[in-house]
Each structure stands twice: as C-alpha cells, then as structure tokens.
Amino acid sequence: MLPIIETIALRQMASGDRLYLQVYKFIGAQPGKKVYIQSNLHGAEIVGNAVIHQLIEFLLTLNATSLVGEIWLVPVCNPMGTNERAHHFSPGRYCVYEAKDWNRIFWDYEKEADDLVAFTKSQLHIDLEVVRQSYLTTIKQQFAKILEKINSSVGVPYTELFRYKLQSLSLDADYLIDLHSSTNQALNYLFYFRNREDSAKYFLFNDGILLDKYDGDAFDEAFIKPWLALEACFQELGRDIRFDVEAWTLELGAGMQINPDSVAKGVWGVKNYLAQKGVLQISGFPVEETKSHKMKFSSRSKITKYYAIAGGMIQSRIELGSSVKAGDRIYQILSFNKESQLPSVIDVCAQQHGLVYDVSTNHAVNEGEFVLGIVS
Structure with a gap:
C-alpha cells in the first residue's frame, strides 16, 4: 500500500528559504476512522520521528484491505523547534520570538462554545453518530473563521499560523496520537483523558497519567476537550454517552535521543491500539495479552x-x-x-x-x- 504524500508550505524565512510539513496519508480499501499521528512538536523530542518512520515502513508492506479508514502521519511537525540549537544542545521547546511553549498555543473550541447547552438539548434524542457529525460541523465552521484573519493584510503571529496548519490536518480525526518524549530523561508512559482507561491499555504501556487538570492549550487537549465537554453536558441532562474520539500523548523516553527500546515500545503500542480499534486488520494483532494487560494509572495532580x-x-x-x-x-x-x-x-x-x-x-x-x- 502506497501513501498519498502531501507537502504543505509552512513558513518563509527572512533568507527566502521555506519550511514545509510533509503528510503521509495511507487510505484503506474500506472507509472508517481517521487516525492522525504526529511527532517532534517540541524540538528536542525526536524519538517519535523514528516511530513514524517504522510505521510507514510497516504500512508499505500491507494491502489496502488491511486498513479500514485512513492513517495520516506527520513527522517533524515543527521544523522551527527541531532546527533550534544552543551549542551542542537542541532545546526547541519554546517559540523564542513569542516566548511561548510550542505545545501551549492551540485553539480550543470549547472556550468559544457559549451555546453548548442549547446544542445538547437539540441533540438529546438523536443518534450518536449524527450528533458527532453535527458537532464536528459546528467546530469546523468556527475554525474556518481563523483563516480570514490569517489571509488579511494584518496577518497573525507565527504561532497562530502554525497551529492552524496542524489543527486543520487533525480537526476531523477520530483518534489523535501525539508522539513526545521528556526534554530530560524519562520512562515510557502515556497521558490520557477521563473515561479512556480501557483504550489506554491497548498501547501496552506500564504507566498512564490521567490529565485531570488541563487548560486546553496543548495539542491533545485542544482536540478532545470540546468532546469531553459535550459528553459532560449530555450527562447533566440525563443521557450517558461516550464518543469514540480519543487523544493520546505518548512520552517515549529521553530528549535528543532515539532510544531503540522507546521506539519499539511506541511502534508496538500504536500497532496494537489501531488493531484493537479495528483500523488495522493484521496478523498477530491485537496481541493476546491486551485484555489482561495490567497498567498503573496515576493522575497529573499527583x-x-x-x-x-x-x-x-x-x-x-x-x-x-x-x-x-x-x-x-x-x-x-x-x-x-x-x-x-x-x-x-x-x-x-x-x-x-x-x-x-x-x-x-x-x-x-x-x-x-x-x-x-x-x-x-
């Protein structure tokens, strides 16, 4: 199976050089869920690029019938951060020009959704998939307004242009996976959101940290926060529902390094997760230990x-x-x-x-x- 490869212009530099994103889109023979996977949002956190490369190599060996839906992969999603250097070190955590963390800049629809209760009441007895599509349409309509400002003669700061480019690729995904690592030295673990413990186990990690406190400015938070808010609003009105929308940040070991164990853990976990979700239909996955896998859950507040x-x-x-x-x-x-x-x-x-x-x-x-x- 060969991907559609799309190159997206990102930024023109003072020198005249340009930065680009490259997206690898694997489209299955049958329609289904959309999976969005990116890596290297923070400049020093390079290990996810190797994970994406191995996933690409693996997907190339498959027949299109083994993929239900589509998988979009974006390695080196932040070339500004990746290319930043201080002597022999690669910091790249902040946009130094604007003094902002690259992963605290994203657009969160929930902060603008002042009609959430009214929307929920109008959908109280509607089929779950119809509700999802209606809500997604509302989010897209609001998101589209950002482009008017970007294209105006006033322009926008680069972080706003950058976030628009990434979020426009991922806004309609069902499953979002953001590949990170520690800036320092760390274990392999993942961040997850409420009511997603069962799915967290599919990655076969030993440790998971619940994001019980967040502001919505991080990439995974901005993606899932509107859906969590809608679920909560339905619950308050007496309907207990859960959308099959999930966001994950995989923390894969140390910064400025590509540790083979962390890469293997990431690739194995992503393949197993996608197989368990029915996106990949491949031999040997999901592995038998998935159902019995023991995972320690903690909270960010702890x-x-x-x-x-x-x-x-x-x-x-x-x-x-x-x-x-x-x-x-x-x-x-x-x-x-x-x-x-x-x-x-x-x-x-x-x-x-x-x-x-x-x-x-x-x-x-x-x-x-x-x-x-x-x-x-």
Whole structure:
C-alpha cells in the first residue's frame, strides 16, 4: 500500500528559504476512522520521528484491505523547534520570538462554545453518530473563521499560523496520537483523558497519567476537550454517552535521543491500539495479552516535581524508574559557596511515596531548577 504524500508550505524565512510539513496519508480499501499521528512538536523530542518512520515502513508492506479508514502521519511537525540549537544542545521547546511553549498555543473550541447547552438539548434524542457529525460541523465552521484573519493584510503571529496548519490536518480525526518524549530523561508512559482507561491499555504501556487538570492549550487537549465537554453536558441532562474520539500523548523516553527500546515500545503500542480499534486488520494483532494487560494509572495532580533548594552539583540521585517512600533520600546537592566556608552536602528526601518517572539531564543546577519528578 502506497501513501498519498502531501507537502504543505509552512513558513518563509527572512533568507527566502521555506519550511514545509510533509503528510503521509495511507487510505484503506474500506472507509472508517481517521487516525492522525504526529511527532517532534517540541524540538528536542525526536524519538517519535523514528516511530513514524517504522510505521510507514510497516504500512508499505500491507494491502489496502488491511486498513479500514485512513492513517495520516506527520513527522517533524515543527521544523522551527527541531532546527533550534544552543551549542551542542537542541532545546526547541519554546517559540523564542513569542516566548511561548510550542505545545501551549492551540485553539480550543470549547472556550468559544457559549451555546453548548442549547446544542445538547437539540441533540438529546438523536443518534450518536449524527450528533458527532453535527458537532464536528459546528467546530469546523468556527475554525474556518481563523483563516480570514490569517489571509488579511494584518496577518497573525507565527504561532497562530502554525497551529492552524496542524489543527486543520487533525480537526476531523477520530483518534489523535501525539508522539513526545521528556526534554530530560524519562520512562515510557502515556497521558490520557477521563473515561479512556480501557483504550489506554491497548498501547501496552506500564504507566498512564490521567490529565485531570488541563487548560486546553496543548495539542491533545485542544482536540478532545470540546468532546469531553459535550459528553459532560449530555450527562447533566440525563443521557450517558461516550464518543469514540480519543487523544493520546505518548512520552517515549529521553530528549535528543532515539532510544531503540522507546521506539519499539511506541511502534508496538500504536500497532496494537489501531488493531484493537479495528483500523488495522493484521496478523498477530491485537496481541493476546491486551485484555489482561495490567497498567498503573496515576493522575497529573499527583505529580510532584522537585526543584533544587540550593545551587550546586547533583550527586547520589536515585535512579529513574525507582519506587520511593516518603522520607527516602532521593538526591544530594554538593553546594559550593563564596563565604570562606567548606563545601556542604545537602540531602533531599521524598515527601511522598511514588515512582521516579522523570529526571534532569544536567547534574549542575542553579537554585530553583528541575531535578526529578515523582508520580504517586
């Protein structure tokens, strides 16, 4: 099966050079769900590009009858961030010109949906798929208004143009998968939204973190937040429904690295998820362990990030993936001074039980800089 390859102009630079997006669209023999997968929204988080490459290589081996619906893949979805450098390091988390996180800029329809209750009442006894299409049409109509401003002589800041390009590709997807990694060093895990625990298990990850607190500005949040709001509104009016619309952020290990284990975990999980959802009809998937797979679920609100209480050098830090108890020493700071005193070593202990899921790459810290994260 060969994809349709579409190249989309993204930005013209002062030098005259242009940046582009490239979309690989695999269309199945039968109509069905639309899957949108992108990678490298943050510049240092490159591992997802290898995942997408392996997915492309795999899909090329399939017959179109093995795909029900369509899969759109967008590697290197943020060339501005990917190309950013500071000496040997690749930061790329922020649009430095506008001082904005690349994954906190997206358009959230729910913030504009002032007629949600009225819409829900009008759809209270309508078939679920008809409701979905009506609501999607409403979202698209509102989204289309953004283009008027983009095409005006006034123009818009680049982050608004960029978000429009990505969201126009993904707005009508059924399943959205955003491939990330830590900026530092981290485990493989995923972020998920309420009432999607069963589907989360299809990725076969060991750990999942519920986004119980979010503002809607991240890519996955902006996509699913309107649908979660509509589900909640239906429930308040006495109809318990759930749309087959899902958004996932897969966190695949460390930044600035392509770890083979993280790539394999990502590819295996995505294939199994899509097979379980009926998008891929392939031998060996979904794997038998899917139904019995055990996954630990935590909440974003239960994450504690530890920041250096003094400047210095981190030593004797607990290893990534370790389980800790309250009171356990989790790291030391070797702290120097300019006060005619000998260096001191400061022990820092955990305030709660939990799993060390994220640790800083740099072992030299200024006071107030990130050292590690623990999720309960």
